[in-house]
Amino acid sequence: xxxxxxxxxxxxxxxxxxxxxxxxxxxxxxxxxxxxxxxxxxxxxxxxxxxxxxxxxxxxxxxxxxxxxxxxxxxxxxxxxxxxxxxxxxxxxxxxxxxxxxxxxxxxxxxxxxxxxxxxxxxxxxxxxxxxxxxxxxxxxxxxxxxxxxxxxxxxxxxxxxxxxxxxxxxxxxxxxxxxxxxxxxxxxxxxxxxxxxxxxxxxxxxxxxxxxxxxxxxxxxxxxxxxxxxxxxxxxxxxxxxxxxxxxxxxxxxxxxxxxxxxxxxxxxxxxxxxxxxxxxxxxxxxxxxxxxxxxxxxxxxxxxxxxxxxxxxxxxxxxxxxxxxxxxxxxxxxxxxxxxxxxxxxxxxxxxxxxxxxxxxxxxxxxxxxxxxxxxxxxxxxxxxxxxxxxxxxxxxxxxxxxxxxxxxxxxxxxxxxxxxxxxxxxxxxxxxxxxxxxxxxxxxxxxxxxxxxxxxxxxxxxxxxxxxxxxxxxxxxxxxxxxxxxxxxxxxxxxxxxxxxxxxxxxxxx
Numbered sequence: 127x128x129x130x131x132x133x134x135x136x137x138x139x140x141x142x143x144x145x146x147x148x149x150x151x152x153x154x155x156x157x158x159x160x161x162x163x164x165x166x167x168x169x170x171x172x173x174x175x176x177x178x179x180x181x182x183x184x185x186x187x188x189x190x191x192x193x194x195x196x197x198x199x200x201x202x203x204x205x206x207x208x209x210x211x212x213x214x215x216x217x218x219x220x221x222x223x224x225x226x227x228x229x230x231x232x233x234x235x236x237x238x239x240x241x242x243x244x245x246x247x248x249x250x251x252x253x254x255x256x257x258x259x260x261x262x263x264x265x266x267x268x269x270x271x272x273x274x275x276x277x278x279x280x281x282x283x284x285x286x287x288x289x290x291x292x293x294x295x296x297x298x299x300x301x302x303x304x305x306x307x308x309x310x311x312x313x314x315x316x317x318x319x320x321x322x323x324x325x326x327x328x329x330x331x332x333x334x335x336x337x338x339x340x341x342x343x344x345x346x347x348x349x350x351x352x353x354x355x356x357x358x359x360x361x362x363x364x365x366x367x368x369x370x371x372x373x374x375x376x377x378x379x380x381x382x383x384x385x386x387x388x389x390x391x392x393x394x395x396x397x398x399x400x401x402x403x404x405x406x407x408x409x410x411x412x413x414x415x416x417x418x419x420x421x422x423x424x425x426x427x428x429x430x431x432x433x434x435x436x437x438x439x440x441x442x443x444x445x446x447x448x449x450x451x452x453x454x455x456x457x458x459x460x461x462x463x464x465x466x467x468x469x470x471x472x473x474x475x476x477x478x479x480x481x482x483x484x485x486x487x488x489x490x491x492x493x494x495x496x497x498x499x500x501x502x503x504x505x506x507x508x509x510x511x512x513x514x515x516x517x518x519x520x521x522x523x524x525x526x527x528x529x530x531x532x533x534x535x536x537x538x539x540x541x542x543x544x545x546x547x548x549x550x551x552x553x554x555x556x557x558x559x560x561x562x563x564x565x566x567x568x569x570x571x572x573x574x575x576x577x578x579x580x581x582x583x584x585x586x587x588x589x590x591x592x593x594x595x596x597x598x599x600x601x602x603x604x605x606x607x608x609x610x611x612x613x614x615x616x617x618x619x620x621x622x623x624x625x626x627x628x629x630x631x632x633x634x635x636x637x638x639x
Contacts, residue, residue: 288405290418294435295397299325302458302608306331306391306440308450310383312361319383319450322461326600327392330465333383335361340382343468345593348584349378349387350475365478370581375468375475377584385442390425391450396437399423412438458608462601469597473587474520474536480582481509482519487578496562498554499525501535505580507545517541518583521549525558527574532558538583549580 298304306321310333321331321342329344333351338360340353352375358368363381365371389395399422407418409431416431417438428439440450455461485504492499501523507513520538524531533555539547565572585593 287401288403290405290433290435291400291403293433294429294437295400297434298393298397298437300607301325301393301454302604303455303461304391304393304437305453305455306450308448310448312384313363313381315360317361317383321387321391321450322455322464323387323391323393324458324461324465324600325393325604327388327394328465328469328597328600329387329391330461330468333361341468342378342383342387343375343465343472344387345465345469345472346596347386347388349383350375350472350584351378351382352376362478366481370579371476371478375472375585377475377477377479379478384448385424390442391440396422396427396440399425400427400429458601458604462597462604466594466597466601469593470590472585472593473590474538474583475585476520477518477582477584479510480507480514480517480519480541482506482580482582483508484578484580487523487576489576492574494562494566496559496566498552499532499558499574500550500552501525501576501578502548502550503578503580504546504548507541513541513543513545518586519547519549520581520583521551521578522581523551523553523576523578525553525574525576527561527572530561532561532574538586 303322303324306319306323308319310317310319312333312335315335317333317335319331319333321329323329323344327344327347329342329349331342333340333342333353335357338354338357340351340357340361343350353372355369355372358365358372361382362368362371362379365379400420402422403418403420407420409416410419410428411417412428415438418429418431418435420427420429424443426441426443427437428441430436430438437452439452442448442450482505485506487501487503490500490502501521503521503523505519505521507517507519518538518540520536522534522536524534526532533553535551535553537549537551539549541547561572561574
């Protein structure tokens with residue numbers, strides 16, 4: 127769900143300088159709050175201890191060292207079989223030291239000059255003893271009577287998919303696309319759907335409910351709609367401020383059409399789902415034709431039980447009354463002719479699933495500037511709880527003076543991990559330039575104000591060429607395949623004749639008596 131907030135701001139004036147060179151300031155025109163909009167008035171933008179000496183003390187500080195006689199000569203005692211100690215036991219001092227540091231030696235002190243060397247011998251001897259013991263333990267472990275570990279059995283290779291599912295999938299993905307017609311239930315109301323889907327899953331079509339209609343396009347696994355305010359208010363349940371998205375392309379909310387078009391209706395996605403079907407799935411009678419009924423994630427698919435295993439119907443999950451009749455696209459050229467222009471206009475498409483809290487709007491570089499006026503607004507993502515990959519925010523601003531529009535602008539940017547960003551856009555319209563020139567030539571009061579909102583953005587303008595290239599590549603491949611493949615015959619009519627009626631292979635809706 128996506129929602130944005132706009133708040134009003136006081137107005138300010140833009141006046142040319144007075145004859146004495148000092149700028150004249152007009153009295154601000156108070157304006158009441160305008161619910162739902164952010165308004166800001168025009169105007170200038172603001173600016174270790176040592177060890178004890180002696181052999182006994184050294185042994186006390188290092189209880190694991192080899193004992194020495196009073197003369198400092200090491201008395202080597204071979205360790206017993208059960209006296210193994212972990213490496214480094216009995217040594218104190220700084221980490222990594224080979225021996226414990228000793229205190230300073232007074233000059234001429236007898237018997238003290240050999241202390242460090244004897245300690246080094248002790249350390250080496252102690253380490254050697256430990257190594258010997260560890261080696262003995264390792265030998266016991268290696269030569270013990272335990273049985274060698276048994277090799278784990280290799281996992282059985284996955285069984286190949288049934289041959290009929292492979293054949294059905296190849297027929298779907300190598301064709302010219304699919305045409306779907308059916309009745310959906312959206313927000314408790316019936317809606318007629320007409321969609322055409324390419325083999326890769328791009329789609330174009332319409333949703334109609336009486337006089338209300340919505341255009342639909344899907345590309346790269348995402349579905350978008352363009353509809354009027356009434357359609358959004360009636361069928362986009364859970365979307366705050368539907369007027370923010372009316373009349374422009376926006377990412378389809380979960381309720382429109384109620385399922386993911388590419389994942390449920392795309393031939394490539396259906397072929398992938400069929401590979402998990404059993405060799406003998408349940409069957410049903412579809413107008414006298416025996417048909418397989420395959421349950422998959424997101425939908426149920428009905429296909430003829432005999433080759434070429436043609437797709438007859440799709441029943442999306444969660445909508446018992448929803449079902450689409452299916453037929454191949456007779457000629458792919460009209461499909462791509464409708465699809466490409468719609469994809470070309472997706473730059474800046476809104477995302478109702480992102481909701482932001484706007485900050486205080488401000489102007490910059492507007493006073494006495496005939497080139498333009500910049501609007502700045504901070505914003506913070508409030509929904510969803512985590513920042514989605516690729517999330518973007520868009521600023522939409524409009525400047526006016528005494529109710530007369532002076533221009534609009536938009537700006538967008540990615541949402542960072544900390545959820546907060548500052549958006550900017552500049553109004554450079556002819557209206558602004560003429561208005562500012564008039565203000566400079568005719569001294570007086572010229573207040574101006576801005577209204578702005580922040581919405582989620584689903585498609586960056588810079589990404590549109592990549593989407594178009596994807597459409598063009600598939601169009602080239604499909605058209606090439608269609609030229610060498612005879613078109614399907616629908617209801618006994620030649621394939622070269624295009625019919626505006628649903629291209630269905632049965633006279634009744636599949637699954638109905």
